[in-house]
Amino acid sequence: MVERYVMSIDQGTTSTRCILFDHQGRLVSVAQREHQQHFPRPGWVEHDAVEIWHTLRRVVPQALSDAEVTPDEVAAIGIANQRETTVLWDRRTGTPLGRAIVWQDTRTAPLVEDLRSRPGDDFFLRRCGLSPSTYFSAPRIRWLFDHGDGLRQRAEDGEVLFGTMESWLIWNLTGGPDGGLHLTDVTNASRTMLMNISTLDWDEELLEFFGVPRPMLPEIRSSAETYGVARSVLPGVRITAALGDQQAALFGQTCFAPGEAKCTYGTGSFLLLNTGTELVRSRHGLLTTVAYKIEDQPAVYALEGPIAVTGALVQWFRDRLGLISTAPEIETLARAVEDNGGCYIVPAFSGLYAPHWRSDARGVIVGLTSYITKEHLARAVLEATGWQTREVVDAMNADSSLALKVLKVDGGMTSDNLLMQFLADVLDVPVVRPMAAETVSLGAAYAAGLAAGYWPDLEVLRRNWHRAAQWLPDMDPRRRESEYENWQRAVERALGWIRSPNPP
């Protein structure tokens, strides 16, 4: 037995990371490199898929050499990736057709507005569990066809391939133009708006609607199963898992039972609730998505509430207002006062995501009086993350029969104790942080290690999870209610600010 580690590749929005984990799920080595963000026009965000592939080819050997590990000591590779980012490439040359369109890109806004009025949200919700948004991949493919001469015909002819980042990387790892495997996993496919959420196959009606030819699409596979063997970078090592990054975090937090939920607090925040093998269709503004599918076992579903702006509000406070010099200082400033002084900030910088889905909303600061200081504003900044989480949890509790009992958290903002305590206070459930901070990478490693037999079952993974910190609710219920009402009134004031049906 030489296989002593599992390798995880996290292809994220700003960087690509390669991490080696041992049997206890402990981090053995990390290598990370950023890639360039391209903003060719307002609202457009692009990545160079070739640059990302080259980045991967550099971080993998670095992670190995840092820990003095040889490729034959790697049991399997698992991939977690930024979701919904869309890349088209030439099957014969392996060259991308233009830059990848990133999930944050809003160029498809006019198209999405049209779709929501005709054929309307229900048409899509029934099939893919999602209502149209600039967030997902299918409108981007349609946009590319509308703006690229002869592209659709070449896709019909099987010359052009579509993929999200995991498809692009697996295709390149397994040979590229020379027999590369063109596949995706159910979690990534569930974010395209092209997969039928019940059958877990490409949906003929959706394909027809978006005009996407089937030959360009990758084969949909389980999140954990042997896809094939790498032919470059790590020749001979099996690739055995792929998951969208937020699903990977859910897996890394070992939320394997229905009712278990995690929220990852970064620039934005993503709360996912495991609903088991039951497909729950949201009536309260959440997304229905696939959590994971292990080999030929039934798929496990999740409800997801994405929040667009959480950590980004702290960054704005730091970079645009200049009231703090580092993000953690927000806590120092906020602790200088007892409360928010009656001030609330709704950070609807580019509209509001879950559960409102209002692109016509813009940010507001309400309750300003001459009493308000920068310390009160700092508190309102942190509280905005707490209340936005509360809104998503309320929607989850309304949609699912499983009321949230505890929230597992991860991500950079979990180092903020004031925020974590506030979260426990407003959710009225314990908030727990695990000892393994890198939950996205860990989730991909766990899935890969399961499929490769490195770990025997989910129970063993559960035993690797340890609580590093816990915050218990400690707020007067009347105060919780009145503060929440104030927050909701603040949100009402943010809605409808943009009058044009098509946001700029």
Place this chain on the structure above:
Amino acid sequence: MAGPVQSIERAAAILRLLASGPRRLGLGEVAASLGLAKGTTHGILRTLQNVDFVEQDAATGKYHLGAALLHLGTSYLDVNELRSRSINWADALAARSGEAVRLGAPLEGRVLIVHHVFRPDDTLQTLDVGALLPLHASSLGKVLLAFGSVSLEPAAEAGLEAYTRHTLVAPERLTEALTEVRELGWAAEVQEMTMGEAGIAAPIRGHGGLVVGAIGASGTVERICDAKAVPQPALVSQVRHAAQAISRDLGAARW
């Protein structure tokens, strides 16, 4: 006794020159004003820039005094920043040692717990963040005392409190212990604050080696120490390793 260090004298002259007027100065102006070679001047300015005493305007390349000089009297590292920068290393220390981990920083003659990672056995534990510990009876406090982050005098005047029969309350014994901490590079507390409990701590250093806090592992005396009540060498090296890793991240190059 060595003589004055020339580069420090020159650095002081540069700071006085930049402080003498509101105008920002270019490299050539600074060098000419002080009669120094441009290369020498540039080296000193770059070093002062590294410690945030001098800032360089991005557009014009001219130099002016840095904001850090205005805050020389106060702790330059925010405690929440310290937690954020330490969190991954503290988690790793708890995972590898199997013990609870705490970070301490000086506050008003005591140790403020700025971060706490639970012992990884999933038993019921309560977050200690915000709690205050005595300097002389805790391993975190002894590190802060030994490396000059805080002075014992105010507390000592009132008399050192005996928490257990092992607490070091005689000033000369405490002084001896602190000398040993400086020599070893780490501190221990064996049943000095609570009977049955022990802890090991090491210094976290920032720019220039200045100690800004301490990180430590603690638990029952049977787990932290061997049969002779001596701290386990493996645990000591894990704690020191974590402290050094955080220090490197904070810019303390030599540690």
